[in-house]
Amino acid sequence: MLQDKRLIEYHFDRNDTNYAVGDIFLGTVRKVMPGLNAAFVDIGSEKDAFLHYGDLGEQFPSLNKWVNGVMKHQAQSAGLEDFKLEPLLDKVGKADSVFKKGQALLVQVIKEPISTKGPRVSTDISMAGRYLVLMPFSNTISVSKKIVSKAERDRLKRLIASIKPEGFGVIIRTVAEGHEVAELDRDMQSMVENWETLYQNLHKGQPREKMLGELGRTSSMLRDMLNESFDSIVVDTPGRFEEMKGYVQKIAPDKIGLVRLHNNKAKVFEHLGIEKQLKTLFGKTVSVPGGGYLVIEHTEALHVVDVNSGSKSNQENDQEATALMIN
Structure with missing residues (x-):
């Protein structure tokens, strides 16, 4: 993404994996790690996915119950209006109290792998749309804090309350501001269709398979x-x-x-001048406004940032003022 010809965001799409952030998998617990308060989950990737207790989400008991019901063909539809929610998960708990080896889990990728580590996953499942985010096993309607008008917040809440299905919570995104119910409803129906697809795939799915792609x-x-x-x-x-x-x-x-x-x-x-900016960004020398530059180097233990005045030091008579400005 460029702003005034300056690169402000760069996203790299990897083609060497079968998953992306947002994908939902039917995983299997490979190993429970009480010391890390986490479990490693097999989702078919080269490295097992990491699932920390803190990423389970409060609705984990309800999700787990629903997944088991669908896999055993006890749930006759994707709708949650007749589903009895379980008590919320304790935010402070132990992984070995909720995980067991071989357990099937519905997980969502929240972070791509780094170095030798596998992807990070969560069981706090959500489905993002253009204007809304759908949260199963909840009935809460939340509005982005960036929408500051109380009248607009109340209007959006009323609209969403009138169209959302029972058993689903909704987060109203910033871009929803000013939009009418027809646009919001189209977005809502698109996410409900995704939930239906997830249900159908889970109904006949096998461990390590992708249930829904982002x-x-x-x-x-x-x-x-x-x-x-x-x-x-x-x-x-x-x-x-x-x-x-x-x-x-x-x-x-x-x-x-x-x-x-x-x-x-x-x-x-x-x-568009992106290639040159990328080379600069990934080099160890970074120019800064005012004539100075940084030299950034990393070791196993730390990053070192050396601040240099560069040509600016030759333009100013006051060395102290120059140092203050550059720093």
Whole structure:
């Protein structure tokens, strides 16, 4: 993402894994680690996923009961209106009191693997839409703190209360501000359909299988970030261009004109100056406004940041003032 030609966000989509943040898997507890208050869960990845007790979510007992019911074909529909919720999970507890080896768990990837570690997962399942986030086994309606108008917060709560299915909580996202019930309802129905798909897949699913996939990285970025400040969405391949046009048409049809295909001879990253900025970002020397620069190096134990005045030291007579400004 660029702002005034300056790179402010860079997301890298990995193609060497069968999962992404937001994907939901039927996992199996491989090992319980009381010392870490966590469990390692097999979701079919090269490294087992890490599930900490703190990432279970208060609705874990209800989720666990529902998953077992679906897998045993006791739940006849995806709806939760007749589902009896279990008491909330204690926020302070022990992993070995809720996990056992071989236990089936429905988990959602919340963090990609780092170095030698596997992905991090949670059982606090949620489904994100353009305007709303659907939270099963809850009836709470929450509004983003960035929506500050009390009248607007109350309006959105009333609208969502009138359309949300029983047994589901909802988080109203910032971009929902000012939108009417028809748009919010379309978003809600899309997430309810995803929940239905999850139910159907779980009904016949096997351990280590993906039950529900998140949107691709590009689409999920647009879903989460697209707002009135965007002035263009540049795509460099015809296939992805059509995909992005279709997705923007679905979530924000008034912004379809922002999507354009890059057809310059130079590669899009070179043409927009992104390549140069990336090389600078991942180098050890970083220029800062005012003429100074940083040298950043890391070791096994720590990161070292050396602050240098650079050419600025030759332009100022007052050494103390220069040092103060640079630092």
